[in-house]
Amino acid sequence: MLKNIAEDLRNCLPLETMLSSEHLALQKIQQQPEPTVHVDAFLYDEDFIDSLCEEGKMSRNYCTVCGSHQTAPLGFISHSFSLMELKFIYHHVLPDLSEKILVDVGSRLGTVLYGGYLYSSASQLYGVELNGDFCQLQEMVIKKYQFTDRIKVLHADICTQGSLLQNADIIIMNNVFEYFLNEAEQARAWDYISHNVRRRGSLLVTVPSLEESLSGLQVNIQLSSWVDEVPLNYDVYPEKDIDREALKQIHLYKIL
Template identity: 55%
Template structure:
């Protein structure tokens, strides 16, 4: 059933529903657990299995000892910040880890014990609902297209793209070799190698790949991992090589915000922002809805 047919059927159903129950029915559709679990299809289950495999290979905070720069950046944040990877841990897992004392949402400002002030959670990966939204509601049909994820880390974008899109090629470029090994283990275990590839490389060495990409994804890729001058160098390189008219760029946060954090202005005449309908994917968790609004879509001019 396509969208128009489903809409027709829903209109029929709403006409048949007693007027005093219409409000309750609509609320149930948009915010009930029953509907949410109905929407959990096989593709989401595959992503859950991949997340479970990755959790087994990583420490609870899903960072590596080799990530010393990122650890220093986290320690410099204005509010006490910890990494909680939202591809690996959904809200219910975070809740149960907090109950078991494996994770805390707060700490004591005096002695550092986990008692009073709220901790800031940062995720270095997209969550499964964000990936679903990205591929089903933000991006167009990617049949035959090449998508490149700049800084692919655990491979969440590649695996999400494999399940929720028809992209011909999903290629991750990642600086950290340990993460590339982890991505490759998953690619081989789940037989994704026909469409998915993980490259161990600095994006600065991938001019030809950027020129061949139809879609580029940049999820908070540089802020915690590179010095401001290196970040600007990467942005400049990407804006010089990802230039084919009509190609799409997805960023978190928006390009304007990334550049203003670096106290610079984005290259002019490179991109135009396209509208995203965030209301298409409202979840019961309002903090998650906020993170969806950080996803921006641009077209190369």
Template identity: 45%
Template sequence: MDLCEAKLEVKQLLSRVKNRDLSRLLQWVRESDDLDELLSDNRRKILQNISEDLRGSKPTVHVDSFLYDEEEVDSLCDEGSLSRSYCLSCGSTRTAPLDFLSHSFSIPELHFLFESVLPDLSGRVLVDVGSRLGAGYVFSSASRLVGLEISEEFVKLQENIVQKYTMTDRIQVLHSDVRLQNVLLQNADVLVLNNVFEYFLPPEEQMLLPPCWVEELPLDYDVYLGKDTDPDALRQIHLYRVL
């Protein structure tokens, strides 16, 4: 059924619910995990399995949204594996809150990127700076997915995951700096960048980037991807056309 038919079905169902139970039903819809489990598909489960595999290899000092959601970070802090404070002066008991920063998309953000932001990628080439390609494999039909990773350690981690989940038919991970891959970028249909300019280029280098080289395209952020989705995080995702 389409959206209009679904809305009609929901209204008809709610009209048959006893008045004393209506508020409890609406609360269940808002708070229960049952609907998320019903809507969960095998693709997200694959990504969750990949994140669990990577956790064993990646030190917890790297707080990665793909590997650790907010609840898992809270659990790590509660058990003492991760601290939310840092020392302001060596040897002192003076501390201040520590902000967690991630340079990776979470699973809901990846779902939104490939299901709602990007068009059908059949026959297309996608290049991801940071080599997080599992989502591209399970959520898209891109013919070629190329990850550029400057860290040799992360290249090995990605290659192990690609081999384990038999994704070698479409995924390639390159140990390289994106600035050295002119030919690859010229032949790419989609380029995925996450926090690249703001966190990995000093201000003086940002100023050297040519102005007006991209055009921002409108996106529809009014989507539901599960109760663990952060609407504000989705609004940090933007789509640009290279001019």
């Protein structure tokens, strides 16, 4: 079913899966030290990208000297989890979610919510998304696939959702602020989250690590007194074609 959802969303979005309303994210991707393209990992798996490259619709390389044959690999960035990453999170990272409330901060296309609906027993899955266009896309999927009983999408700034964060058992944050907010706004958002995500034993899943997300920001968050990182087994999939580097970006924390 997730593959059907991905197909529906592909039909609604441009290839780079970025909207013109995402000014800052587009600008930040262009400012990367190496040429970088946004490819949504939920919509486009490796095989799909290969077929697009064969059709000439996408390239994995860029020309280092315009017009020459000197090429180097393009950087790829995704703001969504791939199918494999979703399965890893719901089958191997998180415990049984029966009677639990999950909040996805910056739910974008809704992949974490759909994965949670299909792969977990979470009683409620909330997506908080600032971009109205993405909220509409999520609502379209939720209605079409009849997920409305357990999924709710809020068109809101996470910094207005204190009670939701305080009551959440699981909070998921995937590349959530870096590309969408300036540094002062990122610091404000992290401060807000660290003040409101305080329920002892609740879980925080982040990409990248909290240390990496907070480095370089003017925040006064003492991680050692807020969270305890839970070690994960990244070798649960023996298959050779598994992107272990992507899995290793996923971190789990327990609130102290």
